[in-house]
Amino acid sequence: MAILIGGPAAAPAQSELAVGIDLGTTNSLVAWVDENGQPQVLSGPNGPLVPSVIAFDQQGELLATGVPADQRVHLDPRHTIYSVKRLMGRDAAEVADELVLLPYQVHAEPGSKAVRIQVGDRRYTPPELSAFVLKELKRRAELALGKPVARAVITVPAYFGDAQRQATKDAGRLAGLEVLRIVNEPTAAALAYGLDKRPDSKGQGSKVAVFDLGGGTFDISILQLHEGLTEVLATGGDTHLGGDDIDLAMVGAVVAALRQAGLEPAGQAELLQRLRKAAIALKIALSSQETATVSVDLQPLRAQPLELTWTRADFEALIAPIVERTVAPCQRALADAGLQASDLDEVVLVGGSTRIPLVRQRVAELFGRPPHTEIDPDQVVALGAAVQADIMTTGRRDQLLLDVIPLSLGIETMGGAVAKIIVRNSSIPATASDEFTTSTDNQTGVVIHVVQGERELVRDCRSLARFVIPIEPMPAGLPRLDVQFLVDANGILHVTARDMRTGREKTVEVKPSYGLTDAEVEAMLESAFDNAEKDIEERSFVDQKVEAEQVMAATRRQLQGPAGQRLDPDEAADIEAAIASVRAAIATGQVDPLRNALNELSSCTLHLAEMGFATAIEAAAKSDRAQHALNHEHDVAAEKPKHHRV
């Protein structure tokens, strides 16, 4: 658990359902624990996976999330956003390397460290984009369960730094979810397997390695589990290693082959996306087959499609260096935990990429035992998150997840050095305190800079928060401030400063150095609300306009018909004037003037309508078409636009 910064957490509500969410780089899932205590993934019409893809229109307004968005990835790559998780809580410098690989535009906002993704006319932060995915999961859960879902446990890679966890929490808030806890994905996997409840061999609990090779991240965690207690001994990994890298390597190989054939796919965004889809199809097929073939449309480079046939040996030769990159983090994590591979009791596989036979083989070699594969590696994390949500809300499980700080927490001292106050892998909740004084006479405040990281110098660590504790002016060295840092069970940092001379206590509001401030999140929530209001208004204007046009057309028909010929010229002039004001109201684009003008038109056409009806009856008496005329009236009414629920 990282240090998140914020105020006191609200006590969770009693009645509402809580779900577990695996917010993945490529796919996301939502799960819950059913009435019988069984964790279940909530599936939609297209299966359990919700692609973490968000599609927008040319203006940057949301079109679709999940499966329908994923289908647009190769149709409209500039407006279809995926792999947002790679950008969560990271600044422009940190993401520079991958921007070349993403077809959408990412900007650094002046004065803000967070990046923005440009889609059409709009700019979204990564948490806002992830919130669309979370909203989709929330909707799916509510649809499946028939009840509102307002609380969730969301998982993140164990290797995620603080800013990335904070961004994930912000995304939850933006999606209207109370985030009960951010849980490490591998820890969730162990919970799903119920490894914490297994009888242990040595009376010390079992030691479990969780090997998680997902779409965009690789994590290795060494856990110690016993008697309903889960402790993270060590975590490691690579936030830039996963199935996406395999896809890229495959696309790279195909692109190289195309170039050899004199075809240049660079700049062909849609073609590159088709190649990516083809690579994924090949990759999946080669997990169960020795040979696989796919066909790719090569337009506009050439009419003839490309037939790609790969053997598993080709595939494994290509991806071996990528798989090999998992080895060093595993060894480092074992060393951090003070263990040999032979000390491990269990090895668990997580993430779609662990279906690849080469990965399974390498893991078995590395840890000297066959890994667990009983639970679908795509679902296991979401199922574990659901278990944690159940633990935290129902009280029916005698289980407890003990979490640790993944990176040391320190404060800046003189000369830019770091004094560690809580070392990494400390169990939380945890506290630490330090005494501060002033170095200049009449200083009115003491600046405290909290950083996260293992290095000795502030510049090598990540800035977490910087805040000022105001003090009474007095000679240097005289003030004595006792500053208490509390990291609560949610990993949220609270700071209390006590003036040792007066005994006065002061709770300091800590502002995060990265990511979104509380105010920014509030503003986003508010703007989403404003937009929702605006959206409803726009929608009803469109509906009114459609209705107005139908009414005007019908009026025009009647004016030109037999009833119109008999109408008083003054009355006809009134109707023409009313039609003109309806046209003017349409031009304003506002729903209220249009509604008024339309009402006005309806009242002046009342007489005309009556005459028209009488004329129709008369005509029917002659031609026996009364029933038809009535039916026709009925049809017009039925054509009125239905109001869409927004």
Add this chain to the structure above:
Amino acid sequence: MNEMFLSTAPAGPLTAALRPYVIGDHGGAVLNRWPAPGEAMPNHFEVLGLKPQICLDEAATDAKVKALIRQLHPDRYLRDGAAMVEKAQKHTALLNDAWRVLRDFEKRCHYVVELAGERPDEVYKPSAAELALSFERNETLDELAEAPQQNRRALQSLLGELEGDRVDIREILREDAELWDAAGGDPAGEATARRRLRTSLGRLTYLDKLRARCKELLEKTVPERA
């Protein structure tokens, strides 16, 4: 010893710590009384109901601390309201903090010394021979640092030497710790043991700085091809 945490000084570790954490009516454990503002917080040994001794059964104590944390963890009190959660949080943090400091042998040595505060008569003064050796090793490291890859073997052998020294000093520290435990609260005996602890810990600090530098240089190198 702080009374509110240890009403009677027990022989066994942790049994006393269970005392203040009484079982509440909701089925969980709560601390019966938190120190009032201005009242001293119990030290880490007291929190865990341990005698201030350096040598202890780490595995057994770990299991007992965890059993207690399982009772007190805030996640168990989520349905009991914010006040209970906060209370549970404070207690769990207290236990976590105490065990973080005491779970490791060397950390316990440091903590025993730290509890006594600064004592001018106990300050570690390295001997002339120690200073000379430390100076010489630093000079060697400066030279090796100019070309770490070429000097990889020399760095590895220096690191081996330092690790060997560390094992030796750890052995002495073990004896110092036993001496402290044997003093059993006798002020003169404790002062003697503490002086020795400070010396051994001081020597380790010097050594660890050199080791850290050596390791850092080695990390910049890659193994030679066989």
